Amino acid sequence: MIGLCDCNSFYASCERLFRPDLRSRAVVVLSNNDGCIVALSGEAKKLGIKRGAPLFEERERLQSVGAAIFSSNYTLYQDLSDRVMDTLLTLVGNREVYSIDEAFFSLEKPKEDHVQTVRDEIIRLTGIPVSLGVARTKTLAKLANHEGKRLPGGISILYPEDEETLLRRTAIGEVWGIGRRREEQLFRLGVRTAYDFTCKDERWIEKHCTVTGLATARELRGVPSIPREVEKSISLCSGISFEKPKESFEDLEQSLACHCATLSSKLRKRGKQAREITVALYTSRFRDDYQSPSATVTLAQGSDYTPTLLAAAKICLTSIYRKAPYKASRVWATYLEEEGVHQYTLFNAEQEQKRISQEERLSPVVQEIQRSYGKRALVCGTAGAMIKADLMGQAYLSPRYTTDWKSLPTAH
Amino acid sequence: MGIMDELHIPFFLETVSCGFPSPAQDSREESLDFNALLFKHKANTYCLRCSGDSMKLKGIFSGDILVVDRTIRAKSGDVIVAEISGSFTVKTLIIEGGRAILHAENPAYADIRVAQDEELILFGVVTAVVRCLR
Numbered sequence: 001m002i003g004l005c006d007c008n009s010f011y012a013s014c015e016r017l018f019r020p021d022l023r024s025r026a027v028v029v030l031s032n033n034d035g036c037i038v039a040l041s042g043e044a045k046k047l048g049i050k051r052g053a054p055l056f057e058e059r060e061r062l063q064s065v066g067a068a069i070f071s072s073n074y075t076l077y078q079d080l081s082d083r084v085m086d087t088l089l090t091l092v093g094n095r096e097v098y099s100i101d102e103a104f105f106s107l108e109k110p111k112e113d114h115v116q117t118v119r120d121e122i123i124r125l126t127g128i129p130v131s132l133g134v135a136r137t138k139t140l141a142k143l144a145n146h147e148g149k150r151l152p153g154g155i156s157i158l159y160p161e162d163e164e165t166l167l168r169r170t171a172i173g174e175v176w177g178i179g180r181r182r183e184e185q186l187f188r189l190g191v192r193t194a195y196d197f198t199c200k201d202e203r204w205i206e207k208h209c210t211v212t213g214l215a216t217a218r219e220l221r222g223v224p225s226i227p228r229e230v231e232k233s234i235s236l237c238s239g240i241s242f243e244k245p246k247e248s249f250e251d252l253e254q255s256l257a258c259h260c261a262t263l264s265s266k267l268r269k270r271g272k273q274a275r276e277i278t279v280a281l282y283t284s285r286f287r288d289d290y291q292s293p294s295a296t297v298t299l300a301q302g303s304d305y306t307p308t309l310l311a312a313a314k315i316c317l318t319s320i321y322r323k324a325p326y327k328a329s330r331v332w333a334t335y336l337e338e339e340g341v342h343q344y345t346l347f348n349a350e351q352e353q354k355r356i357s358q359e360e361r362l363s364p365v366v367q368e369i370q371r372s373y374g375k376r377a378l379v380c381g382t383a384g385a386m387i388k389a390d391l392m393g394q395a396y397l398s399p400r401y402t403t404d405w406k407s408l409p410t411a412h
Numbered sequence: 413m414g415i416m417d418e419l420h421i422p423f424f425l426e427t428v429s430c431g432f433p434s435p436a437q438d439s440r441e442e443s444l445d446f447n448a449l450l451f452k453h454k455a456n457t458y459c460l461r462c463s464g465d466s467m468k469l470k471g472i473f474s475g476d477i478l479v480v481d482r483t484i485r486a487k488s489g490d491v492i493v494a495e496i497s498g499s500f501t502v503k504t505l506i507i508e509g510g511r512a513i514l515h516a517e518n519p520a521y522a523d524i525r526v527a528q529d530e531e532l533i534l535f536g537v538v539t540a541v542v543r544c545l546r
Contacts, residue, residue: 020533021498086455125456125482127535408461411478411493411500 001157002224003105003115003134004141005088005122007081008149010101011039014080015070017127018401018409026067030055032298034071034395043067071394074276074298074335079402080128087125091118100335104141110134115155129154136160138226139219142176143167143194160222167195167220177216182209194220236274238262239330245284246326252281252317259331260309267333273302274333277309279316282328293320302337309333450540453483458536460493462502467491470504470517476543478502480536495533496524502538 007013011029016022026043030036036054037044044067049058055069062069081100088103089095096104107115119132133145135158143166148156158166173183175194189208191197197205198220206214218225238259246252256279267274280294295316303309313331399407451457462476470491472478478493486492488507493500494514503514503524512532514524526532 018500020495020500023495023498023533083455090455125453127458127482402458405459405477408459408477409500410463411460411502412462412464412466 001107001110001134001136002138002141003092003107003110003132004098004138004145005084005095005103005105005119005130005132006145006149007084007101008129008131008154009039009041009045010081010128011070011072011077012041012044013128014077015068015073015398016041017080019068019398022068026062026065027070028058028062028067029070029072030396032072032300038072069396071397072298073398073400074296075400075403076398078334080126083126084122084128084130087122088118091121104138107134110157112155112157115157116153119153119155131155134158135163136222137219137224139176139216140222143170143174146174163222164195167198168193170194172197175216175220177212182213185209235332235334235336236263236266236270236272237330237332238266239328241328242326246329247323249317249321252321252326252329253314255329256313256317256331257306257310259329260313261306263309263331263333264304264306267304267336270336271338272336273304273338274309275299275302275335275337276333277312277316278332278334279313279320280330280332281317281320281324281326282330283324284327289324291324293322295319298335302335450479450542452539453481456482457539458482460500460502460535462541466516466518466521467502467504468518472502472517472538472541473543476541478538479540479542481539482536484537484539486534486537491538493535493538495535500535 009027012027015027015029024043025041026047027041028037028044028049029039031038034055036052037049037058038051040049040051044062047061047065047067049061077100084101085095085097085103088105092105092107094105098104115132115134119130122128122130131145131148131154133141133143133148133156135141135144140158140163144156144158147158147166148154170193172178172186172191172194173180175197178186185208186197191200197217200217202214202217205217209216215225240255240258242255246255263274276296276298278294278296280292282292283290297312297315299308299312309331399409401407401409447454458480460478460480462472462478463474465474467473472491480493484490486505488505490505491502492505492514493502494505495501496514501514501524503516506513506515506523511528512526514526514532516523
């Protein structure tokens with residue numbers, strides 16, 4: 001059978017781990033720009049605050065209950081995510097990381113007490129609360145996990161004989177892989193529950209919902225149809241050591257432009273888009289004043305488009321630049337997502353859609369020119385204003401407790 | 413996770429004679445790796461920084477880095493990090509008659525007795541203390 005390990009209110013739980021004073025206080029985490037609420041602790045959910053709500057609408061209510069507000073601290077979340085995933089691997093012997101807070105694993109003949117132990121051990125060893133759901137397929141494991149979250153033990157095993165009951169009371173929109181638009185479409189076609197969907201003829205499903213929908217339907221019927229993802233690349237990097245140290249902002253910017261062009265083509269080749277750009281500069285390791293400043297910018301949308309990547313890199317550079325003889329520069333593209341799986345920001349979906357379609361049209365052209373005339377034939381001029389709206393405002397950023405010696409939590 | 417970069421200190425058991433093929437070649441051992449020493453369970457080890465002098469008689473001082481391994485089950489006598497009234501505290505755990513006492517290694521501090529109905533929220537067992545002298 002297949003299990004899904006899902007961290008509970010992951011970002012909020014990360015913020016809480018090194019803040020014992022927040023153990024029973026409401027915690028919310030904000031999106032990039034601190035615009036809206038993207039994660040809530042159970043206490044915050046109980047207040048009736050919804051995921052996606054703009055901060056300014058909820059600020060008063062949050063303050064009145066003494067809630068803790070945080071900007072997204074992806075450095076912290078990624079480190080704690082790695083720890084949870086490694087621990088899961090140690091405990092069950094296999095694991096397929098699906099997202100920052102979810103991983104699938106396979107388990108033969110799952111027993112209630114064993115699954116419970118795995119769940120309790122992950123919590124004890126990492127400090128991050130998780131729920132486990134086990135079922136015949138990934139899609140069913142998702143539903144089982146949802147059940148588990150509601151139960152005090154935080155686990156649920158969905159046995160084949162119980163599947164129909166669960167599917168009958170699961171709205172079609174709650175099924176993994178059924179998006180908002182598909183849900184509306186299926187609703188119009190009379191499909192209300194997950195069970196209704198499984199009753200449809202395969203040809204009907206393929207006609208209305210393509211092969212993706214068909215895979216979902218098969219999964220709901222207990223037939224594994226979503227293949228294991230090939231090794232997900234976590235990040236891509238482009239870096240260079242300079243022959244002669246570079247000091248000026250412009251020289252460094254130029255090196256970043258080359259990195260971004262390289263990353264763009266690497267991303268395209270893999271069909272990925274980066275949500276986050278990190279820039280690091282290095283002075284000589286052999287000098288006493290060795291330094292390696294770095295900064296990270298998160299994009300509201302994943303991108304593989306050189307100007308967007310460069311604009312992000314340039315913002316990083318601006319924030320860390322200080323005149324010094326740098327020996328090397330490096331740019332990372334991280335939080336890679338599948339091309340075309342855009343998660344629209346809540347506010348300007350239409351505008352975003354327009355920008356993305358522009359990028360999608362332009363990117364292949366740029367790639368083609370670079371293929372024909374060499375990588376450096378076409379590079380960016382200025383890309384300044386392009387992603388201004390995507391920049392991170394981080395007024396409530398917590399320390400990088402686990403990755404920075406200067407930010408370790410304190411014990412008295 | 414990059415908690416520490418690997419540090420290689422080649423360690424030879426013999427001196428090297430010049431002009432001959434090194435007789436130490438066959439005696440080369442693995443470099444000393446502080447990660448292996450300090451982070452036995454990398455995914456489950458957190459670092460905290462000690463503040464204050466409540467553990468000074470144990471040789472743990474303000475500013476020291478506490479290596480906390482969560483895989484280890486605490487027993488009486490272990491130095492542990494626990495949550496007490498909303499913050500982390502580092503103390504020696506003493507279990508007496510089924511009750512937990514958080515003992516400071518400094519006579520200026522009183523023992524913290526965990527009440528019967530109170531649950532001791534343990535963060536983890538301190539397995540090493542790191543102090544850089546400069």
